[in-house]
Amino acid sequence: MHPAQPAESAEHEPVEPAPATDAAVPAARPAPPREAEPADAAAEEGPAPLGVPVRATGHGPVDAVLARLADVDRLGVGGHPEVYEDVHEGLRQTLAALDQPTGPPVPRAPHPSRS
Incomplete structure (x- = not known):
């Protein structure tokens, strides 16, 4: 049997990273100045x-x-709910009107008597 090898051998020694030089790392460009806008x-x-x-x-x-x-385009956000509610109600009423009969009532067929 071979003796156990040490955890680190000459072949697997840790390598120290090379120090960074100014030539290897490009200088960061400053961001262009932004105009100050009020919040x-x-x-x-x-x-x-x-x-x-x-x-x-x-x-x-x-x-x-x-x-x-x-x-909505002319109102602030606070005015939007009123417009949306008005539109919703108007559409609801328009749909409900479709269920209303128009013209004279239709006569019903006579039911056969049960005796």
């Missing part, structure tokens, strides 16, 4: 339009309700 710059400018188009559906009542969404 509330966006608040001073007012709301910015999102630019989300609303396409016509071809159904007049729905298109009229959806046109209200354009108000």
Whole structure:
């Protein structure tokens, strides 16, 4: 049997890393100066339009309700819920109106009597 080899032999000695030189590491460039903006710059400018188009559906009542969404672009965030609630309610009413019968009532067929 061979005697156990030591943990570190001449072949596997730890290697020290070479010290870094200025030529090996490029100098970092400083970031370009940024213009100082106040934290509330966006608040001073007012709301910015999102630019989300609303396409016509071809159904007049729905298109009229959806046109209200354009108000969101002119309002601050605090005014958005009111617009969205108005649009939701208008669409709900338009859908509910589709369930209402139009014209004269349809006569019902007579039920056979059970005797």
